[in-house]
Amino acid sequence: MEGEDRGEKAVAAMEACYQGFDPAAYLQYNYTPPRADFTRSDSIVPWKLKCLHEAFSEGEVLVDVGSGPTLYQVMSGCEHFDRVVLSDFLEVNRKELRIWLQDGKSSLDWTPYLKFVCELEGRKCNKNERLRSVVTDVLPINIHQPCPLPSGSLPSTGADCLVSSFCLESVSPDLSSFTQALGHLSGLLRSGGHLLLIGALGESFYLGAPGLRIPVVPLDEAQVCSSLRASGFHLLQLSVYHLPPDMRVGVDDVTGVFFAKARKP
Ligand SMILES: C[S@@+](CC[C@H](N)C(=O)[O-])C[C@H]1O[C@@H](n2cnc3c(N)ncnc32)[C@H](O)[C@@H]1O
Numbered sequence: 001m002e003g004e005d006r007g008e009k010a011v012a013a014m015e016a017c018y019q020g021f022d023p024a025a026y027l028q029y030n031y032t033p034p035r036a037d038f039t040r041s042d043s044i045v046p047w048k049l050k051c052l053h054e055a056f057s058e059g060e061v062l063v064d065v066g067s068g069p070t071l072y073q074v075m076s077g078c079e080h081f082d083r084v085v086l087s088d089f090l091e092v093n094r095k096e097l098r099i100w101l102q103d104g105k106s107s108l109d110w111t112p113y114l115k116f117v118c119e120l121e122g123r124k125c126n127k128n129e130r131l132r133s134v135v136t137d138v139l140p141i142n143i144h145q146p147c148p149l150p151s152g153s154l155p156s157t158g159a160d161c162l163v164s165s166f167c168l169e170s171v172s173p174d175l176s177s178f179t180q181a182l183g184h185l186s187g188l189l190r191s192g193g194h195l196l197l198i199g200a201l202g203e204s205f206y207l208g209a210p211g212l213r214i215p216v217v218p219l220d221e222a223q224v225c226s227s228l229r230a231s232g233f234h235l236l237q238l239s240v241y242h243l244p245p246d247m248r249v250g251v252d253d254v255t256g257v258f259f260a261k262a263r264k265p
C-alpha cells in the first residue's frame, strides 16, 4: 500500500474511533475532581487555566481548534479578542457548546471555572456574558485537511491567535500526521500570530466514552518542540505539568501535560 494511501486509511480509522465519543462522559472523566479541583494548587485544570491566563495577548480573532465539549480554553482569551471561534469535528460536541452559549445548559457546571478565571484576573466579572458576546461561531473542523475550517470562516489574513488543547495528538495516527496537522493549523494563523497549544505527554490512549479507547500519539517534550519547529513555529515558552499519582484516574495513561506558546514568523 502506498505511503499516502496508508496515511489516509489511518486517518479514516481514527475518525471512525470518534463516532462513539460521549461529551458528558468525557467531561466527567477529565473536568471534575481530582483533575479539576480548585481547592488544590497541584490540580491539572487550575494549572492549565493559569498558563492560559498568562499567555493571551490582544487581537481581533481567536480560534479554538478541537474545542470538544469544553469552554475553559477561551475563558481568559475572550477578554482579549473581539471575536472567538469555537470548532470541533463532531456535531455532538458543537451541539454541547451551542446549548451552553444559547441556554446556559451543559453536562458540566462551568461556574467554578468562570469564578477561578475571574479571580486570576483580580476582578468580579460576568464572564458568561462576555463569552456569549464574543463567540460568533461554532464551526466544523478537520485538522487533517490542508484547509481545516470551512472556506470564508476567517479573515483572509488568518486568525490572530489559535488555542488548541488535547486535540492534535488525540486525533493523529502517528507523529508525522501530528506534525502535518500543526502545519495545517499554521495556515489558519496570520504571520506574527500566536499558537497556544496544550497537550498530553506520554499518552497512548484515552477513554472517549465508557469502553471507547481512543489511540493517542505518545509525545515527549523534544518531539513537541521539533514538530513545532518543523511546522514553522518559533517556540516562545514550554511549561510541563507532571501528573501526581492521584491524578491518574484510569481514563487514560497520560503522564504529563505540556503548555506551549509559539509564534508564526
Ligand atoms: C481529547 S478531545 C479535546 C477536547 C478539548 N479541547 C479539551 O481540552 O478537553 C479531542 C477533540 O478533537 C476532536 N477531533 C477529532 N477528530 C478531529 C479532527 N480530525 N480535527 C479536529 N478535531 C478533531 C474530537 O471531536 C474531540 O472533541
Ligand SMILES: O=[N+]([O-])c1ccc2c(c1)CN[C@@H](CO)C2
Pocket: 030, 035, 044, 045, 166, 169, 170, 200, 203, 205, 206, 216, 252, 254
Ligand atoms: O488532566 N486533564 O485536565 C486532562 C484533560 C483532558 C485530557 C487529559 C487530561 C488527558 N487525555 C486527553 C485526551 O488525549 C484529554
